[in-house]
Amino acid sequence: MKKIIGKTKLFMDTIVDIKVVTSKSLEETEASINRAFDFFREVERTCSRFSLDSELMKVCKQINKPVAVSPLLFEPLKFALEVAKWTNGLFDPTVGQIMENVGFNQHYLTEELIQNNTSKKVTYSDISLNEEDKTILLKKPLVIDLGAVAKGFAIDLAVNELRQFDGFIVNAGGDLYAGGLDELGDKWKIGIQHPQNKENIIHTLEISNMAICTSGSYERKSGLKPGIHHIINPKNKKSPTELISCSIIAPYAMMADAFSTTCFLMGRKKGLTLLEEVGLEGILISSDLQIYHKGVDTIDY
Template identity: 30%
Template sequence: MSTAPRTTAAAEWRALGTSVRLVVTDPVVLDSCNLLLARYLAEFDAACSRFRPDSELTALNAAAGRPVRVSPLLAEALAVALRAAGATDGAVDPTVGSAMEAIGYDRDFTLVREDDRPVRLTVRHAPGWRQVKLDRASGTVTVPAGVRLDLGATAKAWAADRAAAMLAEAAGCGVLVSLGGDTAVAGEPPAGGWRIRVQDVTGPVDEPPTQGPYTTVGLHSGGLATSGTAARTWRRDGHALHHIVDPRTGLPVRSAWRTVTVAAATCADANAASTAALVKGAGAERRLTGQGLAARLVGQEGLVVTTPSWPTSAAPAPMKAAA
């Protein structure tokens, strides 16, 4: 196997209300891969968006307890969400849709900050993921009346996994797909791996963050995800709010951690583990260590804690993605 550096090519744009970054190890295929990615994300949005009135998920949430036949894409996205809920003991729960709406996150995030409607913060348990019935044999889903699903905690990461695998197979080269910092890679990586900057808030790849600790790591396979309370924030009625909800209270989580980054076999697994670590709070580093996951946790005051498998250093190299 050659260890000579590979030339890469990248494209950046926006979709699903977030940043999209595609990097390929064969510049010749960049445009065709970018077109395939755009088509796939459009299909994903039509199936899984909570904000589109014409999406499959919106219709499912409005079904009032009736079984609904869904597309294979939505069925798999929901299956991933339910697996994440089970694996995290409910810390990542797709039935927080009503809670998300209650705190004002009921539209594309670019519009949330501009909204000045009052919110009423009330403690309420999420209905619970076990109430959602997915019948893979018939392709139907039953969501109890009054329960609203939000797949945002897992679906974007799963979309990155699926897109990276699809593009790597189609193009026959190494591929990196980053959706808002949730990063999946597939195919043969560049020499030394994909260099990814880990930081509190997703930002331009060629501009290191002006504040907060950050580091660069190499990713050879699987996925890497960062969950944090500093990225998607807004204020209502004097309350500082963010997009990670604790299913036990229905309110934005109050965590010992500002951000948690996890590397795992898939980006979906990494996202579920990082989000659960924020929700569960203290002791998350011990739990992640016990799971054998490479993780980096940043406390509210900026103290960085890592699990034993997190790389201690990374050689300087051009940045390929920012999480």
């Protein structure tokens, strides 16, 4: 008989909830769920900008010197740089110093002004990767931020552990992957949070074997810089205001994670064009709560 078994833990400054639909034993199921949680712990330990002991921040201390790194750092950074190149730097993992300068220096809810410790303009082109040796070389002093890919990367790693089950959901603070079918044999019904009323759902949709990730301006704002939230355009150092929420559906969570940020930065028109070009689906909500769909069949809630 199939049943739902779930566990919840805190990683990456967010609640991670894993549920599986299974006929396996409780012991076997919980062991697999715990291994899935381990990926969040390892990705956070490796990719966090908020820990000076993380592998990421240790790399940021090495300038003009190739540094060999683990796959847990190399792979998400490689993907982030590919998106950066594709968007001509609108999406840019070197935005870390800008984030720190507006107060996001320990975690996204921290407000402590940090003075810029580098006067040189930096971009993604100041990072060089060596695929063969798995090394990273920084050409200038800079701070890498993987906030737009690391959570999705951790979700994807957890998903690989859970594919043995008939159905499962890995939900990390609203960014999630829904695998297989629910306990009734139906697609998973996923709610999109209302940007202004967090207790309410503005839309629901049905997905299976897909990820959905949301970028929004309504939760993480800088109290030090008016009008600034945690999504910042690296070119003008401002936060876009046209959209208030951007949810992207993709085969992988890291892809959905990165493109939700990218579409938010681009705005409605360019964002919808981007989704058309890359063949992804999405729900974009403007600051006046107009909803724009691209290839998504939503259900009124």
